[in-house]
Amino acid sequence: MAQKNIVVVGAGFAGVYATKRLAKHFKRDQDVTITLIDRHSYFTYMTELHEIAADRTPEDAIQYDLQRLFCRRKNVNLVTDTVTNIDRENKVVKTKHGAYPYDYVMLGIGSEPNDFGTPGVKENGFTLGSWEQAIQLKAHIEDVVRRGAVEQDPDKRKALLSIVVVGSGFTGTETIGELRDWRDVLAKENKIDPEEITFSLMEMAPTIMNMLDRSDADKAERYMIKRGIKVMKNTGVIGVHEDYVDLKDGSTFPTSTLIWTAGVKATDQAKNFGLTQGRAGRIVVNSHMESQDDPNVYVVGDVSFFAGNSDRGEPQIVQGAEASAQTALTNIEKKMAGQAGDTDYKASYSGFMVSLGSRYGVANIMGWLHLSGFFAMLMKHLVNMLYFVQIFSGYYLFQYFMHEFFRTRNDRNLMRGHISRQGNVLWAVPARIFLGLMWLVDCWPKIFSSSESWFVDKLRLPFSWLQPAATSGASAAGADATSAASGAAADATKEAAKAVFSLSYQYGKDPMMVFDQMPNWMYSITKTLIPNQQVAFFMQKSMTVIEVLIGLALVAGLFTWLSGAVSVAFTAIFCLSGMFYWVNIWMIPMAIAVMNGSGRSFGLDKWVVPYLQKVFGKWRYGKPKALYGSSVMK
Template sequence: MDTNLPISAQPRVVIIGCGFGGLRLAKALRKAPVQVVVIDRNNYHNFQPLLYQVATGALEADSIAYPIRKIFAGQPNFFYRMADVQRVDPARNTLTTSVGDIRYDYLVLATGSLTNFFGLESIERNAMQIKSIPNALNLRSYIFQNFEKALLTDDPAAKQALLNIVVVGGGPTGVEISGSLAEMRKHVLPKDYPELDLRAMQIFLVEAGAELLGPMSLASQADAKRYLVELGVKVQLNTSINRYEDGKAYFSDTEFIPTENLVWAAGVNGAEVPGLPPEVVARNKRINVNGWNQVQGQTNIFAIGDVANLVSHDMPRGLPMLAPVAQQQADHLAANIQRLLRGEAPKDFKYLNKGAMAIVSRNKAVVDMPGNIHFNGIFGWATWLFVHLMTLVGFRNKVVAFVDWAFSYFSSDQALRLIIRPFNRKDMMDDPGKAKAEHRTATPEYTPAPPAIQTPVNA
């Protein structure tokens, strides 16, 4: 029992996940009279907003990750266990994990989100995604492997499919990776592949809605689309990819885009933990919580960040799945746990919107600030770089990222075009169970909007 955790007279706070919320909460409880136990399947904190730069070779994988044990070195009330959480048993105040059972006095779900494939099995089985460092490394290897294959084929149709890249989802991740790929096509790939006619390489950004960057301002949406079009990205709005197989991304039964490179960034679900009553799990797999992030119907279980479904009058669909939300909830919950220990009443959480931003390419970014303040261009780009650089965990990571960005900016090059771990998508196609384990996702009851365009894109 308890996987060799030390016995303590202090209450034990178990945090599942060391993302933005879990990391912040464990730090905020540093001086609290509790034992803090963090459980995560990875022994590092992963800075997800920069995963797309690992996928496109702009950053090293270890420059956006930092060891959990090193982060909390010197925090005497902190303990970490590397494990997969399999189930929570609220009646026994116990977690079942891959390394044994762990008891808790207070449990905090900070499990984040998983890719949402909207029930589209062919896409879940065959598409690439960017939710983890292994995903990003797989995508980087796969794209460059396909360019190597394109050099060896004389079949024009097969070569076109190997060169085409389709990104599905017009949120920040989709916009940012599309812009980064367009920059690669312009500045990087011609140096590596002079034998290929890269004018034939097409980058598609497909979005089911009417606009890119849906939650952002109209000005940001328009600027982002304009920047992408200027870079040569084919932006297709009101369009849904509903099937992907045999190198074809279908937006109707017969109309498709030929591609061996489909990147799925179209949505996320909450990463729920089995064992909670079904009625507390919302349709998008987020966990319903009250005003101070207590799971509905539970007295000592809480949820923060992407997995928490905190509905209010101003946010009827729940708070946005953003890092600042998770961090603010973590700070607030740390204070509330200490209030509970003192026998005081907890206080409700209030989210302070600090704005949103997205980068498209060099000197091109969009930023929305509170008070309807919007700016873009090189000032927005510099703001995006500064905010992300300061948010990275670890001084070394900040320095490495800054040096890599400076090198890319002044040389118009990216040095990390390495196929270190070749990726074979056929393994995933032949073994659906392996694909589901890799994606670690669930299937919701949602059907994408029907395709709105009727012209086949098979060039």
């Protein structure tokens, strides 16, 4: 068989998906080579750009290195270069630095924001169509909030601290929701009132989020309004300036940050290939995803325009990109097998999901299942992770899971920070709960058992000076006889089962005490503190109450550091008092381990400790501000 070459242009959702599938299909065919060309050495997970712009995840979290994605695919040739044109006559894809022959080429060069020529957007506005733009927007927001915090002119301050998003599609709503999540952190870092940082969503249409069912969109709108986002419908932006925008009704709106998400178009690169373009510059294709001009050139993803289902073309979303890529690669595989490439494009949209920050979203699954809040966000994450399964990348599936759930900061994840590894406390939670339950289980008979209760005036502490003295000679003689008999029995028992040192119970062995008897210095201290039975009865009850409180606090994750420290102290006292075995010494290192702040993960310390720090810090030091004695401060 002659050498066959498939060239995929663009490492986006469609391009990576198609390349992975083609590489797997032809992995045993040494005569087929797939070349993937992109101007970057990485695949950008475009649907999560808002997370980078709003500082939820690390800047490189949505960059997936192509070498890591394709290192096991020997039939894939990776090229980092910019495609300049396609020589269809000689069947060669030309780049700035090379040329690549092809039998079939697949164009998946994506889309870019469309400002529709609105004056000032390019000069004074921001778009969110690439990783670089997300980084630029993030830096800008940090800068304007920093400047706004120390600006004393009320009008300038208001413009600097006002953030406007134009367009209520997927990108617009997810961006403003994520930025709203970031607000309190920005305010704290810059020592200003969070209420001063305002957010406005502007939409030209009378309704927002028109890609969703009305009920889901209305629910999302109510959530945004509740969070203080100003939703401005029937509002058109016709001009963008440095610190204000012009609205269609003739008014102006103060802002130094306008984010334009009101539309997308094919990348400017699309016009370089000499192929027929349709709406918004997208390249026209037939139902097989073949370009209208050349059956050997397939066009997939956002840049393709198929009008078979709608004169507006297919939605420019990930599901559409995958479906078009699947159609194209199936037809390529058929043609290379000598069959007719006649598989038609089938629109398959399993649902739409929109996040409004890290903790809330709305979703419509399969057209009938409507979700919101936690479950909508969970579904969004599952769909995102499904893509990595589809492209056979366990490595980046793991990385996604880590940066979305475990490596987030400021509680900005689905579990509200409980499983974040920023404090490395999550894995201590089982130890904390187990240690707490141990205290509670140990105290159960001390409280509820009639024969073992420590809340009755019956001595439970085994200290010799507390035992009642002999009252008569007969009693003494009887006691001596009893002691002799008991001693003989004890000696026999010791011969039968000698105490063995171990850090775990050994079947058939008696555990060894840490101390058979108290050290002299401990004896003196204890006898001074507990001189008689009346004090002993009080101490028995008090110790039991404290043990219960320790157990409850550990289970609930309340004052965990203190509870762990008291656990260590009590265990040490029990050891020195001759009341503890070596096999239970594990309690000390476990109690120390849970003192690392484990109560902040699935525990009350997550809220109680910051609250106390805030209250006592403010009481002693006052509240930090960016400006003092300024009339613009609230």
